[in-house]
Amino acid sequence: DAEITQSPRHKITETGRQVTLACHQTWNHNNMFWYRQDLGHGLRLIHYSYGVQDTNKGEVSDGYSVSRSNTEDLPLTLESAASSQTSVYFCASSPLRDSSYEQYFGPGTRLTVT
């Protein structure tokens, strides 16, 4: 069955370290998204991509970067982790740019920056 996976599921890192969170989907979806979930804020968009070599900044992109070298993967990199980036991170995908499509979410990665 097609799915979207994230790894690792849990990560503890130190302030200043570079961290990469993986997202892999097997639906062949063009659109992929990264969100962070914090109490009281719901989910907020970090970066998104509409296809290979396309990346765009979302609402809370500072300190994060993404790259899209193939359809299946959108890794999220924290260049220099900060305690404010402690959060739960969700990757999502959808088939087309059409706003009517729902997004399919991965299981999430809980990141703790100490």
Next chain:
Amino acid sequence: AQKVTQAQTEISVVEKEDVTLDCVYETRDTTYYLFWYKQPPSGELVFLIRRNSFDEQNEISGRYSWNFQKSTSSFNFTITASQVVDSAVYFCALSEARWNNAGNMLTFGGGTRLMVKP
């Protein structure tokens, strides 16, 4: 800019009670889409429903029903005869259409935590 507000941060009910989760949104677009997602204690996000801005018909799915009212910019979610398994965080979200189809970005509300006690 679009915005979604879920004023109820936490609701507690006793099993079999009916409960309504409120969602109010702001957008300048005439074409947009509204969604509800459920996040059970296990943490994954489960899609529940999608509604476009031109369809104000209420929708019912088993014990779940949704009331979309453009006049009040609300898209409320009611669970009838709540069950313990309904305990979760529920998110309302908005997606605006774009003329060049560059949309499909979701703006989420802050979520409502529903606790159903036996």
